[in-house]
Amino acid sequence: MPGDVTGALLKHATPETRDILRDMYGLNDSLTTQYVLYMKNTLTGEFGKSVTVQPGIDVGEVIWPKLMNTLVLVGTGTVISILVGVYFGREAAWRRGKPFDKVSGSFFLVFYCMPTFLFALVLLMLAAHYFPTWPVKGDVGDNYANLDLLGKLADRIQHLLLPVSALVVETIATFSIITRSSLIDVLTEDYMTTAVAKGLKSRRVLKGHAMPNAMPAVVTVVAINVGWVLSGSIMIEIIFSYPGLGYLTWEAVQGRDWFLLQAAFMLEIFAVLIANFVADMMLFKLDPRVKA
């Protein structure tokens, strides 16, 4: 059977040795027994030990530093892309059909259609060619430990720049397209004509009447897209060898490290759930009509 942890750990072991190992990990028990045990351990915060990625280390300890790295990458990426994406989407919708809309629209369409890993690859290639000294791999440089606090910070930022820009450009495209289309839906409503007819300045129509009505839709779609952003960040982490949760997932799959994989997977699902929860909370604030 593919995906047996013993196969990854001991490539040339005899069946007897494997059986002992399987016994040790409890893999010879029935599936129900294994599942009940897994649930019990998970609920008590016991995720087991990593098998191949960092053998013998607690899964929690392996994941924690990686989680921080991913949070920094995805966090900065998401915040920047929401701000910039909503801005561009708003301006494009406001100037619908004008040159600004056409240029930014086709620009973002290209990046919307481009798989995240492809753009990351292109960035990697350009950086390696034109700035050979620029670090393209990992999260910190070789002599990170010898730097002072400011140097450490600069080093990290330098390493983050490429992955973050790869993530940001892709995500900005998605968010600006969403904002534009939901804002255009609002701008064609009758009450927009009314607002203009009663003499409101055009910018105030946009800020006071159009944006509040478009935001709930934007927030909902952005929340749904967090799963997408997370997936994109995994591709980026793999390409830039950035030691985050995504890279860890990748290593765990390659090494058939099931315990690590289970925990990483659960964490990723958790992140999506939290994002949806936050979005629901924001909807209450943004749209008084929404009631529990």
Place this chain on the structure above:
Amino acid sequence: MILSTSGTHGQHKARTFINTQRREKITLFQKNMKRIWKQFRENKAGMVGLVILGVFVAMAIFAPWLSRYDDPKSIVNDNPTFDSPTWDFWFGTDFFGRDVYSLTMYGARVALIVGFAASALSMGLGTAIGVTSGYLGRFSDEVLMRFTDFFLVIPWFPLMIVIAALMGPSLFNVIIVIGITSWPSTARIVRAQVLTVRERAFIERARSVGAGGGWIIRKHILPVIFPLIFANTILLIANSIFSESFLDFFGLGDPSVISWGVMLEEAYGYGAFNAFAWWVILAPGACIVILIMGFYLVGDALDEVMNPKLRKR
């Protein structure tokens, strides 16, 4: 068409009636298609997309004639390796000295096959679950929708890595993986539509003259929600091609076929990036982006033509 040979006069009359009805349906269908086509033609972006799709379909069909080698994946020893575009090699050569142009032509096949097959699978699953859930309602609805929610919140990329790694690399498995990770959004859309259609008067009328659940779904619900599903399918194909390219890139696809994702993976693996061999990446990369864009433009235009009031994205 088997007409009555021994039937009574009454049966014959009934058949003629059904036949007339069918003919009317066909004319109505043709009329609708003409109207849709006329509106679609006025959508510039949609037409651009259609042309793009036409080019790629032609590329996939005529790949053996367009290609300059019978088997572009086999290695020709006296070809230069990592050669930039020349008259002999229009898009340059890769690490093994293979013609990137010929490989790119063949790549369209896998992209389109996976795109269509995976979205057909995903469409089938999504529609079946959405219709069942929306039509039956109550308990089945609850169960099916929680099941759908479960799949909706799982980040699809790690799930795909895990499934693909478990099932092993083959083209068939790639299609299955993409199909079973992309149906939840379809199920949601279909269900929402079925819920509104179900309450309409003509469904009640059909039920009152004795139509069963299966008949109502097939004859009354599916035709109404079809336009919506159709535009969604086209967008789904774009997503499937997207997924296929990265599954291949991360070595989870079938390494024995020629696909743009595999080409990119090999370029990455054999140091095209350090050598600044941009031509190895340009052709497959541009093809992926342009093909996805073609489907996206067509899907978006169809969406606008078929569901002018239902644009929900």
